[in-house]
Amino acid sequence: MKFLVGSILKTFLYLLILIVPITLFITFFALGKTGLPLWNIGIRNILTYARDFFVPSVILSYLIASLLVVAMVDKMKVKSLFVLHLPSFILACIIGAGIFFTRSDVPFTLPKGSLRVGPGLFFKEGVFIQAGSRKIQLVQTKQRNPSMYYYDINRNRLSVIQNVSMGKDGANRVYTDDKERRVVIVSKRALSEGTVRIPYEDFTRSRNTTDLQIFRVYGTQIRGVQRAILKRMESLGQRDQYIFLGSLLLTLLMVTIPVVYGMNDRGWGFSGIIGIFLVLAVLPFFYNFVFRMTGRFGTRVSAIGRYYYLMPALVIGLCGIVIDLIVAARSRVKG
Amino acid sequence: MKNASRHALSFLIISFILCFIFLFVALYIYHDRNLSQEKPPQGETFRFQRDKQSAQTGETAQPKNRFVQRMRSTYTKHWIDPEDRDMIIAKSGLAARFALIHTLQLLPTLVLFLFVTAFSIFFTLSPFQSESFQYHHVAIPSYFTLLAFVFLIILAELFFIPNLFKDSETLVYRSRVAHAALAEARELRQKGELQKAREVIEIYLTIDEKNADARSLHDQILEGLYEQGFSQRQKAEEKEGPVEDEFLFEKGQEAMSRGDFYAALYYFQQALKFRGDDREIRKYIDRAQYEVNQQLGSLSQQDKAVKYYIEKKKDVIDLIETGDFYGAYDILSSLRKNRELAMHHPELIRDVELYYNDVKKRLAQYDFLPEESNSYAWLPAFDHIMFTDGKGFINTVERIASWNGQFYLYGINRYSIKDPRVRRSFLYGKWIGNRYRLKGLEGSREFSRDSTNYMRVPEARDELYFIETGLHPGYLLYFNASERLLRQLTVYERFSLYPALRASGFDIEGRFVYLSRKLGSFFGVYILALILAGIAWSKRSIYEFPPRFKLLLYIIIAPVLCYLFHHLYMDANSMFIYSHRYAARFFLKNINIALYTGIINTVIALFATIFYLSQRSSVE
Numbered sequence: 044m045k046f047l048v049g050s051i052l053k054t055f056l057y058l059l060i061l062i063v064p065i066t067l068f069i070t071f072f073a074l075g076k077t078g079l080p081l082w083n084i085g086i087r088n089i090l091t092y093a094r095d096f097f098v099p100s101v102i103l104s105y106l107i108a109s110l111l112v113v114a115m116v117d118k119m120k121v122k123s124l125f126v127l128h129l130p131s132f133i134l135a136c137i138i139g140a141g142i143f144f145t146r147s148d149v150p151f152t153l154p155k156g157s158l159r160v161g162p163g164l165f166f167k168e169g170v171f172i173q174a175g176s177r178k179i180q181l182v183q184t185k186q187r188n189p190s191m192y193y194y195d196i197n198r199n200r201l202s203v204i205q206n207v208s209m210g211k212d213g214a215n216r217v218y219t220d221d222k223e224r225r226v227v228i229v230s231k232r233a234l235s236e237g238t239v240r241i242p243y244e245d246f247t248r249s250r251n252t253t254d255l256q257i258f259r260v261y262g263t264q265i266r267g268v269q270r271a272i273l274k275r276m277e278s279l280g281q282r283d284q285y286i287f288l289g290s291l292l293l294t295l296l297m298v299t300i301p302v303v304y305g306m307n308d309r310g311w312g313f314s315g316i317i318g319i320f321l322v323l324a325v326l327p328f329f330y331n332f333v334f335r336m337t338g339r340f341g342t343r344v345s346a347i348g349r350y351y352y353l354m355p356a357l358v359i360g361l362c363g364i365v366i367d368l369i370v371a372a373r374s375r376v377k378g
Numbered sequence: 379m380k381n382a383s384r385h386a387l388s389f390l391i392i393s394f395i396l397c398f399i400f401l402f403v404a405l406y407i408y409h410d411r412n413l414s415q416e417k418p419p420q421g422e423t424f425r426f427q428r429d430k431q432s433a434q435t436g437e438t439a440q441p442k443n444r445f446v447q448r449m450r451s452t453y454t455k456h457w458i459d460p461e462d463r464d465m466i467i468a469k470s471g472l473a474a475r476f477a478l479i480h481t482l483q484l485l486p487t488l489v490l491f492l493f494v495t496a497f498s499i500f501f502t503l504s505p506f507q508s509e510s511f512q513y514h515h516v517a518i519p520s521y522f523t524l525l526a527f528v529f530l531i532i533l534a535e536l537f538f539i540p541n542l543f544k545d546s547e548t549l550v551y552r553s554r555v556a557h558a559a560l561a562e563a564r565e566l567r568q569k570g571e572l573q574k575a576r577e578v579i580e581i582y583l584t585i586d587e588k589n590a591d592a593r594s595l596h597d598q599i600l601e602g603l604y605e606q607g608f609s610q611r612q613k614a615e616e617k618e619g620p621v622e623d624e625f626l627f628e629k630g631q632e633a634m635s636r637g638d639f640y641a642a643l644y645y646f647q648q649a650l651k652f653r654g655d656d657r658e659i660r661k662y663i664d665r666a667q668y669e670v671n672q673q674l675g676s677l678s679q680q681d682k683a684v685k686y687y688i689e690k691k692k693d694v695i696d697l698i699e700t701g702d703f704y705g706a707y708d709i710l711s712s713l714r715k716n717r718e719l720a721m722h723h724p725e726l727i728r729d730v731e732l733y734y735n736d737v738k739k740r741l742a743q744y745d746f747l748p749e750e751s752n753s754y755a756w757l758p759a760f761d762h763i764m765f766t767d768g769k770g771f772i773n774t775v776e777r778i779a780s781w782n783g784q785f786y787l788y789g790i791n792r793y794s795i796k797d798p799r800v801r802r803s804f805l806y807g808k809w810i811g812n813r814y815r816l817k818g819l820e821g822s823r824e825f826s827r828d829s830t831n832y833m834r835v836p837e838a839r840d841e842l843y844f845i846e847t848g849l850h851p852g853y854l855l856y857f858n859a860s861e862r863l864l865r866q867l868t869v870y871e872r873f874s875l876y877p878a879l880r881a882s883g884f885d886i887e888g889r890f891v892y893l894s895r896k897l898g899s900f901f902g903v904y905i906l907a908l909i910l911a912g913i914a915w916s917k918r919s920i921y922e923f924p925p926r927f928k929l930l931l932y933i934i935i936a937p938v939l940c941y942l943f944h945h946l947y948m949d950a951n952s953m954f955i956y957s958h959r960y961a962a963r964f965f966l967k968n969i970n971i972a973l974y975t976g977i978i979n980t981v982i983a984l985f986a987t988i989f990y991l992s993q994r995s996s997v998e
Contacts, residue, residue: 064950067950067953068946071953115917167885169766169880170884170885171764171857171883171884178762180764180772180883190795194774196761196762199789201764203793203798205798247860252942252945252948257938306928306931308925308928310921311917311918313494313914313917313918314931314932315917316913316917317928320935321931324938
């Protein structure tokens, strides 16, 4: 009992320490993936995104906190591998209940278009901004509003739009269309096409960590898992959705805890920490693989009847049990 | 120094050197393979045939494997343009530079990995297992080694890497020039323009003199030239080299003896420039001048035309002496065009050509002729450059080409910021005397004259015919590829060029923001190395050697983790930088951004140092 309470408190403490940097990291990662230049994104957008990604942040923080406890646990104090799962499971129930009672929307779906951006995010005064095959510069003149120099590289033509207002009013105007994710420039006099709509993605932005190849590959796998989960949830009723998500969360613990515990070495403590990152690195690939395989072969198994959607969770859980058994057997052999 | 300290120090330094060499070799192989991927099975001929074919069909050879495609596109995006890769001449040199840049960029990861490995595994091995061993025996020398590594990283990031990128860009551009030169020389030879072809192929040979194809083409062109009557005299001149001052003096004496006093005066004046204040030459100059004056005086009144020409020539000499080369050029041009003079008095026209060439050389220091621009139009160019100049114009340039320190602009449009209705288009431009001289003002009266001759620009029109940016065109070339320019700038250039780049409209972050970013990177190495080393020591291996399978996993995962941690720290530093706008607005009024991020990083560094030094010798 003492071990259980101690582990739960430790996990909770780690969770509290980790939640802030992990939420910031996930928010930053998600903002990086929007393709927007972030130099002037604004605190409001950051907080909005942090709120939107709060559930994934809590789940990841909780997972890392649980694994940290397992990675650093004194193996001499662990009487059974099964008991080691319990603190994380109890905490998962508490967090899950918290999410269930506070969030009315379906987990893993994120609100779209919650970012609010204006032309100020894309342009800097006195500086040429490259937007695809265009270069645009805003210059403050003696007039109340600035002038815009719009250079179309393909046509080798520069248009001067004077007295540009930032908003949807005025003869010459610039505004952002968040739904279509475009910057709209309107000037019937200066532009031959009258209105130019430039996708947000065309604006160059400085590269950050999210652009690293390693994160791109990893992000693709995570998105693959997210898609697979959402696709399976579409055809399920609300009760089944919760069973499905709960079982997946359970399998997450079943697979990760024994692996990290196996890596936890009595003689080399750092090995357990490495185990956490190993698990986190492999997990999306493993889940994607299981979802793909069960999608291909799972329909042939009729034994589970109407709970067919639990097939991936069953496979992953089975893998977890096998790893549990292997780790337990090795512990016995080593004494 | 204790044995343990000595061992720790030697481990860190030797393993750093070994890892550095290993990394460099591995990256060299990687870059060399990537640069050589499109290498044709045969020589240059095959390459050009294939290029032409792909240009005709609009296709390029694409690998079937998607992963390979993605990796290649990533490679080309960060290191070299895909179209440039096949042109590279010194591939091994470029691969070595890329490998060195890559290795230096990975130095933070390398240092972090070394520290984690040292404190987790190596400092627990037998050389450190004595009863007198204390943690500080390894912690203190490691700390100072870390400071040395951080200093090396600072040098690498601020100086070595930008200079290596500069070298690489130069190599790539020279290769592009060579590629274009070979194609141009072939085309000119086919057209029969052998003299031009020879000039162009010689540009290639200055870049890659060993290329067999280029050498054989050069020989073929020379043979063609001789066949066309390329005179033996020119050949002899080539062997002799440039005219020395003694020759000038001798030529002057020859001209004196045959009574050609104007030519003699020219040669003596030239010889005086070489020798300085020489009494003998001065005597000859005075004599030639006397004879010229005599000739002027001896002319009969009837021969007014001849007198006029001789007076004009005297004006030319006066104008040259006063430095008015445009005036001299105008007179000499009109004298050269005068057929009557050439037919009836060939002795009077001989020195005109000499003065004309001399004046042209002088004028080339202020002005240029469009034919010069046209002769370099084949050079690979940087397209669609846009910048603001110091006179309040926004300029767009269709192409900028560069060779041998000369920069040529083509298709320049200028728009006045003060009055948007004012727009001027020029055909040519050249970087001369720290500014761009423009020619061929379209739609103007002086168009025909200005675009074929040297033409003095009236002071009132100076603003129109010259662009002044305060920025060397070498930087302007990369205005379309900001990342490529920024990575070439050393810390000194970042600071000194910032005002000029910003005034030209280039999107460059502030000097102190840049400093803050770099501070974050260096502090990142320091802080992470100490924290990770501290954690690694507290969870160190108590075995003689760690379990092999777990060690294998460690070797795979730990470097990636170190790499990610360093990047994540830099992201965290970006957040500190971002938070400065709110801090400066609400509670730390107008605090400098570098000072602000410096304080935050220093505080974290202090905690990291305390954590590192507070580790204990005993096993927990």
